[in-house]
Amino acid sequence: xxxxxxxxxxxxxxxxxxxxxxxxxxxxxxxxxxxxxxxxxxxxxxxxxxxxxxxxxxxxxxxxxxxxxxxxxxxxxxxxxxxxxxxxxxxxxxxxxxxxxxxxxxxxxxxxxxxxxxxxxxxxxxxxxxxxxxxxxxxxxxxxxxxxxxxxxxxxxxxxxxxxxxxxxxxxxxxxxxxxxxxxxxxxxxxxxxxxxxxxxxxxxxxxxxxxxxxxxxxxxxxxxxxxxxxxxxxxxxxxxxxxxxxxxxxxxxxxxxxxxxxxxxxxxxxxxxxxxxxxxxxxxxxxxxxxxxxxxxxxxxxxx
Numbered sequence: 001x002x003x004x005x006x007x008x009x010x011x012x013x014x015x016x017x018x019x020x021x022x023x024x025x026x027x028x029x030x031x032x033x034x035x036x037x038x039x040x041x042x043x044x045x046x047x048x049x050x051x052x053x054x055x056x057x058x059x060x061x062x063x064x065x066x067x068x069x070x071x072x073x074x075x076x077x078x079x080x081x082x083x084x085x086x087x088x089x090x091x092x093x094x095x096x097x098x099x100x101x102x103x104x105x106x107x108x109x110x111x112x113x114x115x116x117x118x119x120x121x122x123x124x125x126x127x128x129x130x131x132x133x134x135x136x137x138x139x140x141x142x143x144x145x146x147x148x149x150x151x152x153x154x155x156x157x158x159x160x161x162x163x164x165x166x167x168x169x170x171x172x173x174x175x176x177x178x179x180x181x182x183x184x185x186x187x188x189x190x191x192x193x194x195x196x197x198x199x200x201x202x203x204x205x206x207x208x209x210x211x212x213x214x215x216x217x218x219x220x221x222x223x224x225x226x227x228x229x230x231x232x233x234x235x236x237x238x239x240x241x242x243x244x245x246x247x248x249x250x251x252x253x254x255x256x257x258x259x260x261x262x263x264x265x266x267x268x269x270x271x272x273x274x275x276x277x278x279x280x281x282x283x284x285x286x287x288x289x290x291x292x293x294x295x296x297x298x299x300x301x302x303x304x305x
Contacts, residue, residue: 138207140270143239143247144224145255148262150231159184159217161258162237171197171251172213176276180283182220187276188213197251198244211241212273227266241270 154162163186166172172188189212195203203209214237216222221232239247245267252263279285 138243141242141245141267142226142270143210143242143245143265143267144227144229145237145239145247145263145265146224146229146233147235148264151234152261153234154217154259154261158259159215159235162215162255165254165258166213166215167191169193169196169254178277178279179285180279181285182283183218184216184285185277186215188215197239197247198242200248200250207243209243210239212239214238214240224266226268229264229266240273242267 163174166188167174170191170193172194173191174186175189176187178185190208190210195209198209215235216238217235219234221234223229224233224236246265252265255261255263
């Protein structure tokens, strides 16, 4: 009984000790679990803090990028507005310049128009003055002398006679000659008695009676440049820019006496004289022909007549 009691007591003690040990172990485990749970809670909080920090950093980065983008857009907008203003200013200046040039051009055109009008007025006045002077001035004529009978062809010696008659009597002095193989022209200027061809009284005017005389002789027929002469001609004497239309009878009689030819006279209002003729190289007359036709009578040779 005692043994059983002892065993029972021992078992009870062991049971109590085991229970106590289990309680201790349970407490330890419980503490360990609590510690582990606490550590787990600490780890979760740290991770959460890390995530929050990363999120905050990301958020801050996004906000910084958003801000930078906004600033970039604002700067671009500012530049665009500045460019727009510059272009508008440039356009306004160009329009202003164009308007100024337009006004200057209009002003210049107006000035030119006025100048042209003034010049036209001056020309009109000058023309009117010339017309007035011309109307007051005496008319001038071109007077052509030819043979009355058609077809008169003067001999070569007759040409020299004509020159002598004009020069010797002081009517006209030969100053230039153009003597070709088939034609000739001798040009005269008024001499001391030039007025006696047209005026029988004393001539006191300083105005020249005529400008020049042209003696023309052709081997081939030609026609009068004016007048009612229809027949072909071989010679003519023309007084250019004359004060009178008809030479005197005594002058005509010279030709009748010297050449046995009657003179016909035609005239017109003076026109600008053609240039004096020159002999082409292929038409130059031989020296003998030139002498026969009066070569050398122009110029100093006249003084010997």
